[in-house]
Amino acid sequence: MTILNETYTLSNGVTIPKLGLGTWFIDDAVAAQAVRDAIAIGYRNIDTAQAYANERGVGEGVRTSGVAREELFVSTKLAAEIKDYDQAVAAIDGSLETMGLDYIDLMLIHAPQPWDDFRGGDYSEGNRAAWKAHEEAHAAGKLRSIGVSNFLQADLENIDTxxxxxxxxxxxxxxxxxxxxxxxxxCQGRGILIEAYSPIAHGEILKHPQVQEIAARYGVSVPQLCIRYTLELGTVSLPKTANPNHMRDNSLVDFHISEADLEALRTLDAKDYGEHTAFPVYSGK
Structure with missing residues (x-):
């Protein structure tokens, strides 16, 4: 039993693999091969988004992987700029068409605000409207599960109303x-599963001396330690790579981190992402 075989169960009974493949910044032209490579290695959880502009390639990779569709868990995300019911309905159907899939396992609202106003104005009504579209697509069987991304507690409470x-x-x-x-x-107290994106901190964490030291004690790489850390938190881990060697290495995380080291990693403050420091990257800022 490896991490690639382990799953969580969502509040609606749907199972989701604990380790997935993130496809952020993977070009559409190479996304299909990256997905096929990941599935051949044993990945069963593939994550994309409308904003990544690679849904077509991801869908092709899923369809041509040689693995039955029902054995795969495919996620995508509604563009953060869509805060309108009719546009959300059309965009959900658009993702299904672009990916060439009969259903999507998980669809998320990508952010509570458009990227160019991230953590800015009040889009409460628009988020509720987009959520209604998700609920209806879920009831219709187009989406097996639904969720959100980058939502804070207040954003979740707004959806709840x-x-x-x-x-x-x-x-x-x-x-x-x-x-x-x-x-x-x-979230965990409300039965909302957390998925951890960028568990390797956009790569900048590789240079952190304390993290390097902890990884060395376990005889693992810094990415392996970081992925394991997010798993120990009870989250789905979604490292991004198009490199099959990295995909294999990222799945070799069948070890446990001591409570002391977990606490050291939990209290660490390391948010300098180098060239990716301008967050969110889709804001144009």
Missing amino acids: EATVTPHVNQVLVHAGNTPSELIEY
């Missing part, structure tokens, strides 16, 4: 050096 379905997932930035413990605890 009119929701008939509590989000099954909240996908957020979680890594050693950036652990939103209160948000994780709040």
Whole structure:
């Protein structure tokens, strides 16, 4: 039994693999091969988004992987700029068409605000409207589960005011050096599974001496330690890579981190992402 065989169960009974392949910044032209490579290695959880502009390639990779569709868990995300019911309905159908799939396992609202106003204005009504579209697509069987991404507690509470379905997932930035413990605890207390994107901190964590030292004690690489850390938090880990060697290495995380080292990683503050420091990257800022 390896991490690639382990799953969590969402609040609606749907199972989701604990380790997935993130496809952020993977070009559409190479996405299909990256997905096929990952599935051949044993990955069963593939994550994309409308904003990544690679849904077509990801869908092709899923369809041509040689593995039955029902054995794969495929996620995508509604563009953060869509805060309107009709546009959300059309975009959900658009993802299904672009990917060439009959259903999507998980669809998320990518952010509570458009990227060019991230953590800015009040889009409460628009998020409730987009959520209604997700609920209807879920009821229709187009989406097996639904959720959100980058949502804070207040954003989740806003959805709650009119929701008939509590989000099954909240996908957020979680890594050693950036652990939103209160948000994780709040979501877990409500049965909302946290997915950790960028668990290797956009690669900048590779240079951190304390993290290097902890990884050396376990005889693992820094990426392996960081991925294991997010798993120990009870989250789905979504490292991004198109490199099959990295995919294999990222799956070799069948070890446990001591409580002392978990606490050291949990309290670490490391949010300098080098060239990726301008967050969110889609804001144009």
